[in-house]
Amino acid sequence: MERIFCDLRRCLACGACELACAVEHSSSKDLFRAVLEGEAPVGRREVQAAPFGSVSLNISLACHHCDPAPCVDACITGAMHHEDGVVLVDQERCVGCWMCVMACPFGAITPSKLKVALKCDLCPDREGKAGRARYACVEACPTEALFAGEFVEFKRLLEEEVVPY
Amino acid sequence: MKNIIIGSSAAGISAAEALRRADPTCEIVMISDEPNPLYSRPLISYYLAGELPEERIYYRPPDFYERNRIEARLGRRAVRVEPRANRVILDNGEELEYDNLLLATGAVPVFPEIEGLEKRGVFGFRTLKDAKEMLRLLPEVKEAVVLGGGLVGLKAAVGLRARGVEVTVAVGSPHLLSQMIDARASEIYGELLEAHGIKVATGMEPAKILGDSQVTGVLMRSGEELPCQLVVVGKGVRANLEPVEGTEVRYDYGIIIDEHCRTNIPNIYAAGDVAQSYDVVRGEHWTNALWPCAVEQGRVAGLNMAAKEAVYRGSIGMNSVQLFDLPVISAGLAGLRERDFDEELIVQPAPRVYKRLVLRGDRVVGFILVGEIENAGLIRSLVAKGVSVAGLKDQLLRESFGFSEVLPLIEGRSERFPEREYQELIETMRLVS
Numbered sequence: 001m002e003r004i005f006c007d008l009r010r011c012l013a014c015g016a017c018e019l020a021c022a023v024e025h026s027s028s029k030d031l032f033r034a035v036l037e038g039e040a041p042v043g044r045r046e047v048q049a050a051p052f053g054s055v056s057l058n059i060s061l062a063c064h065h066c067d068p069a070p071c072v073d074a075c076i077t078g079a080m081h082h083e084d085g086v087v088l089v090d091q092e093r094c095v096g097c098w099m100c101v102m103a104c105p106f107g108a109i110t111p112s113k114l115k116v117a118l119k120c121d122l123c124p125d126r127e128g129k130a131g132r133a134r135y136a137c138v139e140a141c142p143t144e145a146l147f148a149g150e151f152v153e154f155k156r157l158l159e160e161e162v163v164p165y
Numbered sequence: 166m167k168n169i170i171i172g173s174s175a176a177g178i179s180a181a182e183a184l185r186r187a188d189p190t191c192e193i194v195m196i197s198d199e200p201n202p203l204y205s206r207p208l209i210s211y212y213l214a215g216e217l218p219e220e221r222i223y224y225r226p227p228d229f230y231e232r233n234r235i236e237a238r239l240g241r242r243a244v245r246v247e248p249r250a251n252r253v254i255l256d257n258g259e260e261l262e263y264d265n266l267l268l269a270t271g272a273v274p275v276f277p278e279i280e281g282l283e284k285r286g287v288f289g290f291r292t293l294k295d296a297k298e299m300l301r302l303l304p305e306v307k308e309a310v311v312l313g314g315g316l317v318g319l320k321a322a323v324g325l326r327a328r329g330v331e332v333t334v335a336v337g338s339p340h341l342l343s344q345m346i347d348a349r350a351s352e353i354y355g356e357l358l359e360a361h362g363i364k365v366a367t368g369m370e371p372a373k374i375l376g377d378s379q380v381t382g383v384l385m386r387s388g389e390e391l392p393c394q395l396v397v398v399g400k401g402v403r404a405n406l407e408p409v410e411g412t413e414v415r416y417d418y419g420i421i422i423d424e425h426c427r428t429n430i431p432n433i434y435a436a437g438d439v440a441q442s443y444d445v446v447r448g449e450h451w452t453n454a455l456w457p458c459a460v461e462q463g464r465v466a467g468l469n470m471a472a473k474e475a476v477y478r479g480s481i482g483m484n485s486v487q488l489f490d491l492p493v494i495s496a497g498l499a500g501l502r503e504r505d506f507d508e509e510l511i512v513q514p515a516p517r518v519y520k521r522l523v524l525r526g527d528r529v530v531g532f533i534l535v536g537e538i539e540n541a542g543l544i545r546s547l548v549a550k551g552v553s554v555a556g557l558k559d560q561l562l563r564e565s566f567g568f569s570e571v572l573p574l575i576e577g578r579s580e581r582f583p584e585r586e587y588q589e590l591i592e593t594m595r596l597v598s
Contacts, residue, residue, distance in 0.1 A: 005589070008597050048569035053598065059569050064586040068464065070542075073179075074457035076207040078224050093221070095211055101538055102485040102494045103457055105546035106568050106586070111492065111538060151589050158596035 001085035004122075004135060005154040006060040009162045010145035013047045013058040020140030021045045021062075024123055042112060044120045045137050060137070060146060063087060063108040063120035071119075074103035080117065091116045166191040168470055169253055169261060171243045171408065172269030173197035174206060175456050176437025178225055179463030180267050180470070185233045187471035193235045194261060196253070198242040199292065203229055207456060209296040213324030222293070243270070246408045248430045253408070265432050265470040268409065268420055269463065272402035272438035272454050277312070281374025287396045290321045299325075302395060306330055309395040310383045312371050314341040316486055318399025319354075322363050323488055325395070333391055334358065335369040335383070343501035345484050346493060346533050349511075350519050351501070353535055357491055357517075366391075404439045404452060417441055419452040424476050426466035434470060436462035443479040445549060446497045446530050453480040481549050485541070491517060494541035497531030497548045498523050506530055512562050520562045527555040540566055547571070550581055 019031070022041035026034035034041050045062040065087045072080050072087060079093035080100050089100075096115030110118040123135050133139045138146045147154050168184060170177045173195050181193055208222040230237040242256040246266065253261045274289030276282055286302060288295050309325050311318045314336030322332045334341070340351040341358075355365050369389075374396060375382040382392040404419035415421045415429040419441035426434050426442075437459035444451035458480045468475035483496035498506055503523070510522040518536035522529060522544070529547050534540070544561055547554055552574050560566050575582050576594050 005593070008593070046567065048567040050569040050572050052572075052594070057597070059572075061568055064589075066584070066586050068461075070457070073460040073464075076205050076224075076456050077222075078205070095208070095217070096487055097207070098485045098487060098492050098494060098538055098541075099457065100542075102483055102496070102541045102545060104542035107540050107543040108568075109542070115487075151592075155592065155596065158593065 001065070002149055003065055003151070004062065004120075004138060005147050005149075005151065007145045007147060007154075007158060007162075008050060008052070008057040008059050010143045011047065011058040011060055012143055012145075013049070014142065015047055016140040016142060017045050017060050017137035017146060018043045018047060020136040021120075024125070024136035025118075025121075029125075042110060042118055044108075044110065044118055060141075061106065061108065062137070063104075064106060065120075065122070070103035070105065071100035071109060071117075074099040086122050087119070088121055089117050089119060166264045167262065168193050168265045168267070169263040170195045170267045170269060171197075171253065172267075172271055172437065172439075173199070173202035173237070173239075174269070174271055174437065175224075175459035176269035176271075176440075176463035176466075177267070178203070178229070179460040180269060180434075180436060180467035181233055181235055183464040183467030184471050185235070187468055187473045191471065193233070194238060194263075195230070195235050196238045196241055196243050196255070196261075198240065198256075199294070200240045201293070202239065203227070204293050206291065209290070209293055210320035210324045212293070213296045213299060213321065214327035216327070219293075243408045246412055246414065246433070248413050248433060251432070263432075266434065267463075267466050267470065268414075268428070268433065268435040268439055269437045269459075270405040270408060270439045273405050274317075274398060275401045275403050276398055277371060277400055279371050279373055281376065281380075282398075284374055284376050284380045285378055286376075286380035286394055287374060287398065290317050290397050290399060291402070299395065299397075300328075303328060303330070306394040308333070308391075308393040309397065310335055310391050310393040311397045311399055312383070313399030313401070314338070314365070314367070315344060315399055315401060316342065316484060317402075318397065319358070319488060320486070321397040321399060322358070323361075325397075326361060326363050330395070331362075331364075333364040333366055333393070335371065335385065335391065336365065336367045337370045338501070339367050340501055341365065341367075345495050345500060346535070347499070347501055347521060349513075350493065350495075350521070350533050350535050353491070353517060353519060354488060354493070357489060361489055402438065402454060404441070404454075406439065417450065421450055422462070422477075424478070425469045425474075426462050426477050427469065434466040436466045442477065444481060445479040445551060446481050451480070451482070453482050455480075455483060457483070478549075481545070483545060485538070491536060492538050493533065493535045494538045494545075495531070495533040496541075496545045497529070499531040499533050503531065510558065510562060514564075522558070522561055524554075524558060527553040527558070529554055529558070529561070532561075537564060539564075543568055543571065547574075552578075552581065 022043035026041035523531035
């Protein structure tokens, strides 16, 4: 199952992934139009400083698409569900009880003001796009810190040395 | 193999799905005393309030039984289990034999020992039938009294208020939600309910339900009379032990289960509100009658019934609710009467934001988050994992606190964090360093 991983050595905490995620999940998928239309796009990814021994690195975090997933277990409506290994929210069925927010050990679910849970959905509207363009955050990452693929492939990337920018 | 599951709510459904996935050919029979059991119990308050129509409170589609090749025995009560004969007796006298049995019989409302409970207009608030009968009576109801200030009572109160009923919540203890939150958080909710037109009367125990065949009011022990045409009893629930009472199956407040969700009888399992599992914060078996625990226990039981080893790591008390526009999540030793802790940290940055962290030594053993709930899951996982947070405790309640700050607690601790997602992070950190 393909998922998104962050190489802490490459992440500069520029926030491009957060913005790209928010725009991808806005109705117009365009930053300026979304803002002009009065919509404040909400991202489902967050860059955080990660204490690492004596230094501080950065990590871009979102849903890990756990299996089994505590949020799916906790959901009282069945809105939070697994679909081919991806954890998705059916927004029509979500009632905003926040049991999933209570359950998620990674803090990767946002309780929105509209009383629906928001989380990484692996960009369903980009299905069919190839390479880095498949996911908005991966495409936007200028240092290629974000990687889409199997964890074994990501591990191979981590074994390579990083070329300093 | 013939598997019988008694109960068809969260734990029963979860077990049946896990069992069917792990064993495509085994026989599964599900027994439920409800004619239409696939709805989500916590959603009946949304249905009562008119926020969700009936078809939206179903947790699984009507073809659930067919699709999973389950023989459903609906509207039938399992009255007795005979562990030695591997047999379940139904209320019509029918006897069913099993190889493996799952007891997912849930819980039933506790009614106080007072006169008048049989009158028309007195309800527990547990089943879809309760909600439907309340709605049917609604045209005759101007005032309602909710006995009990727990989650079930308050959700019923909010639902009735949404229907225009004048509601009084009569609480025996001095505080609302005393199992879930402390006195200060409770005050915030008291004010919130009053602001939305729900009266809250604390220190009030009922003495008698008044009326002839129909409820006309509640006489309180104080001598005060609260006129009403509907009474909701929200005085907690108890495990539904009926089929195992007097048998060899070991129970206390609930049926005692081990880390495989198995009872003391090797081919009998229990899960959900009826089960008493190991509580990792309390260090003893405890009934945490909660949806997420029921689903997880059900899955673990189902897998083990299919001879696929699965382990249940224990439960903690927790809950989440949004009343009107104010959410609260609490877990662990968060209730009013919990005293088994060394230290508490409290922040209240705004009138309707309240956060409290409870520590024993350098471990978090409970928390309450009112208003700002984003980090609830993260803190809950620290409670459940029981790891030391010594260097972090002053940061946990900050709005900016995030998962990355927990990474040093996880690093190199594969045993405590066996889940795939943590393992990947541990491996990532090892390779990056």
